[in-house]
Amino acid sequence: MNEPTLPPAAREAIDAFTGAAGWEQRARLLMQWGERLEPLADSERSDENRVRGCESQVWLIASEHDSRWHFRADSEARLLRGLLAVLLARVDGLDAQALRTVDVAEWFNRLGLGRQLSPSRANGINAVLSRMQALAAR
């Protein structure tokens, strides 16, 4: 990971999560971070914006500005919202090329959230990332 390019939100995530002791504190932090997600309008929680491959419903909206991608995401599940917020902290504002190569596993591991990055569809962070990459590649 190229340290200097880390967005401020990502640095903040590192500070917060690497200091967390135990699952309860981690869970509380995730729920707090989940609250920071920009809310989606009801109309945006559409089938079109739904990410396939997550057990819980997740919606994702992407927009591009000056070759940099901005994402908004939401879910009904609170801890999943926290995970989405942590993901966005890392990838928001990247260009398509950086998005393609970002190592999400490494990112979550670094935050002590590696176990949350399920290989199954149970939470679907991987599906969200794939969807981001697909949207940015269009």
Next chain:
Amino acid sequence: MNEPTLPPAAREAIDAFTGAAGWEQRARLLMQWGERLEPLADSERSDENRVRGCESQVWLIASEHDSRWHFRADSEARLLRGLLAVLLARVDGLDAQALRTVDVAEWFNRLGLGRQLSPSRANGINAVLSRMQALAAR
């Protein structure tokens, strides 16, 4: 097994095979016994008379006389012919009821030929017996 009811050919088989030492002698005996099968006419080697479930071709013909069943069988494979002869020695002349209950596994074991009684279709002695029982039950 009800000793007194054993047909003479069966007693002869016991004498011959229980004395056999080693696979070579057993094989020679089987080939000799195979020669004793009553030959089938070409017309009798028909699809109709073929026993399904044998890897090698086997034909079987049954006839009934005074409620006793008489069988003739043939195969292209010589050792299999021997096995058929040994089977016939045990079952020829039985009535339908006795045929249904005859314990062929025990018979072959007794002759030291248990291993030849394949659970697979490789030689198909079991298939031959089933066919006999089916013919006698008609």
Next chain:
Amino acid sequence: MLSSPWRSDFPALAVMEAQGEVYLDSAATAQKPQALISALTGYYTSGAANVHRAQHASAERATRAFEGTRTKLASWLNAAEPTEIIFTRGATEALNLLAYGMEAHIDAGDEIAITALEHHANLLPWQQLAQRRNAHLVVLPLDKAGHIDLEAATQLIGPRTRVLAASQLSNVLGTQQPLHRLLPLAKAQGALTVVDGAQGIVHQRTDVRSLGCDFYVLSSHKLYGPEGVGVLYGRREALARLRHWQFGGEMVQLAEFQHAQFRPAPLGFEAGTPPIAGVIGLGAVLDYLGGLDQAALAAHEHRLHRMLVDGLAMRDGIRLLGRPDCALASFTVEGVHPADLSHLLTEQGVAVRSGTHCAMPLMGRLGVSGAIRASLAFYNDGADLEVFFCALDRALELLR
């Protein structure tokens, strides 16, 4: 404290315990007894071979052991003969085999009846069959407790009903279905009856002849056996009505380039090399299970289940789905997303399942988008449930 005398027969439980894990997801797949592990090791250590094909010694051993499991299953289910047992990859494949095998008997306008609580495996093959044949899929409704509504079933099963496919025990509701009263309704109309015993067989010995079904399916991996093995029981006359489905290997009687004749069941429906070690392993598991004290086992499972249901009932805001008879309990918590709850249970080492449990349409009918399911096996202890409830309380404290 309720403790399982069979727990130590399952080596994984000690390993999981040492890692702080509690396994309450046996309805998804069960842990395996040492008897299975030994059988697999024994088989692969003493010489593997393909079955039904060769006559050499290792092939004979393998074939004998493989066919031995068929015989054990026939007696386990009280089938009339071993040839009524077909090995498949799992319950799902068995149900697909049936739906394809019966295709020729379904005409436009015919009806296929299932129930509202079927697992996707016993819904989708019939739904797709109905679509292919322009037939109707009729869904029998449930009562409040989660049992098939027999009055409604009496109305809905009619002269056009060709097939009735129903579960013995719901994998979501834990309800035992009134098959002894349901199946005769279908038989009276001349329909074929299919029982999905994937969950049922794990918690009750089943006699397919007294049940009176035409077909019964189960999955080895839920019955403490290996994955990749399923069983399709078919009454001899019912099997004879199935069209061959998969082709190849030893299922053929006579093959020419442009034409072939196939063997009857069971081999005619077992195309290709079967899961030999798995089938042999399942045989060892049946031997193990058969050696246990069935009454003690049932009593233990019953007590565990009571603890589970009572413990959930004691807690505020928990809604049980249906009224489970045995094996498991599914629930939702007011104001709490099931994914959040299962996330925090996972963090505490408790393995339960959350989601739609492969029964999305049932979830729709129950008006929930997902639920948590805790499911039991006879190797579970009272202590497992204590850990579960303690973790549940802490998780809910955080989430509410």
Next chain:
Amino acid sequence: MLSSPWRSDFPALAVMEAQGEVYLDSAATAQKPQALISALTGYYTSGAANVHRAQHASAERATRAFEGTRTKLASWLNAAEPTEIIFTRGATEALNLLAYGMEAHIDAGDEIAITALEHHANLLPWQQLAQRRNAHLVVLPLDKAGHIDLEAATQLIGPRTRVLAASQLSNVLGTQQPLHRLLPLAKAQGALTVVDGAQGIVHQRTDVRSLGCDFYVLSSHKLYGPEGVGVLYGRREALARLRHWQFGGEMVQLAEFQHAQFRPAPLGFEAGTPPIAGVIGLGAVLDYLGGLDQAALAAHEHRLHRMLVDGLAMRDGIRLLGRPDCALASFTVEGVHPADLSHLLTEQGVAVRSGTHCAMPLMGRLGVSGAIRASLAFYNDGADLEVFFCALDRALELLR
């Protein structure tokens, strides 16, 4: 004396040797390395779980290991991505999946091309598909040595050819097929190409992209892995053309009672609980195989094969079927029924296979009713072949 440095990796060989058994039937199924036995034991001892469904720790471990094998297979075959790998029960099921999955692309009068040496598994699914769709099954002939006759193929593959399905290595003749020249003939006509690699993959690392096929199938149990697991590689675009076949479990995206949407490959084609331990075990086998010195292994297999072919050629009255390139040799003996010969080889503890080797129509073309096949693996020794030849001589002495 040629001795295999890998023999001791396969515990069954020592056990069989102690019982006076020599295994020359690896083309039917291979013996298993300790790496597999350890992987199975390890998996079942540390906590089994169903895959893709739950998020608890054991489910995550199982899913990671299961998906790990998919990734290993993708790189083993040089597929573009792991999603191009579908797990099936075996090669046979993979071929059936293809034949059903392509059904919609076959119209009356279309042609499906196979070769005259196909195993039933790569013949019957296509034959039956042709019958269902009123299409023609075109059989590409062989030359004397047992290779596909490319000139004839050029004539027979035409604009109506929709599918070409061919083996990489014949399980009867041991001949490697000229796929690099055959497949382009089909592609030029826009046909889909299917390679049956059940035997081929065992004796040569295959790069599916340089081979240029659309689909490639193999069976784990022939590649030293467990039975009950098969692999279907499909080029991404080719997979997208397949219709869903088996339904249930986790292959569905959205299920309603009357309607469903399915996932794309690979999961959309893996209905029901897969053979989890088997897949994980296959991964361990790939790791084991990948760690061997490939050149040494190929050289050993080549020397063994030479010994086998030369030894047969030296003996009177033996007719080799085709001119085997590697792996095995099938033969008949003048005036001796193959069943008799294999009977007496069995009596002497030698495991070979006799019969039609699931290729009845090929036997017909060769004008034999059956043959003996001796097949090799890298764990075989020169001593195995000595025992074989000695047993062969004694058997023939008795029979002639």
